Amino acid sequence: MPIEKKEYSFFEDVFEVVMKIPKGRVTSYGAIANYLGTKMSARMVGWAMNASHSSGLNVPAQRVVNRNGMLTGKHHFATPTQMESLLKKEGVKVEKDCVVNFKNVFWDPSKELSL
DNA sequence: CGTGTGACCGGCG
DNA sequence: ACGCCGGCCACAC
Numbered sequence: 001m002p003i004e005k006k007e008y009s010f011f012e013d014v015f016e017v018v019m020k021i022p023k024g025r026v027t028s029y030g031a032i033a034n035y036l037g038t039k040m041s042a043r044m045v046g047w048a049m050n051a052s053h054s055s056g057l058n059v060p061a062q063r064v065v066n067r068n069g070m071l072t073g074k075h076h077f078a079t080p081t082q083m084e085s086l087l088k089k090e091g092v093k094v095e096k097d098c099v100v101n102f103k104n105v106f107w108d109p110s111k112e113l114s115l
Numbered sequence: 116c117g118t119g120t121g122a123c124c125g126g127c128g
Numbered sequence: 129a130c131g132c133c134g135g136c137c138a139c140a141c
Contacts, residue, residue, distance in 0.1 A: 009138085010139085017121090028123090029124085030124060033124090038138090040135065043122085043135090047120080048122095048125095050122065066123060072123085097118055
């Protein structure tokens with residue numbers, strides 16, 4: 001019995017992965033894109049994040065940064081400092097809009113989730 | 116239905 | 129080392 005048709009959109013997929021990011025860890029758009037199979041289109045991930053605001057879900061977009069570890073999307077938050085604050089609260093060191101020890105806290109979905 | 120956009124990434128000059 | 133440019137896919141108007 002078809003309960004409800006869940007149209008898994010690109011957003012849903014991205015949101016799910018992002019929400020699976022362990023606390024105190026961060027990932028890059030490219031990593032998510034790679035996990036989704038669209039590694040070349042990391043833009044979609046970032047754009048999906050933008051839609052996360054309207055999604056209604058609590059997507060920890062603060063844990064998603066670019067491959068440089070820079071908080072490029074902080075301007076899209078309610079306040080430009082929210083992203084940094086949230087990351088710091090989670091234990092992620094942020095300095096000059098850049099994640100400290102980025103590679104250390106980096107969390108690759110295709111690697112950790114893998115399968 | 117066509118065009119534009121988007122929080123990126125990687126390659127090339 | 130730096131800067132520019134193209135690409136890629138999904139969604140909104």
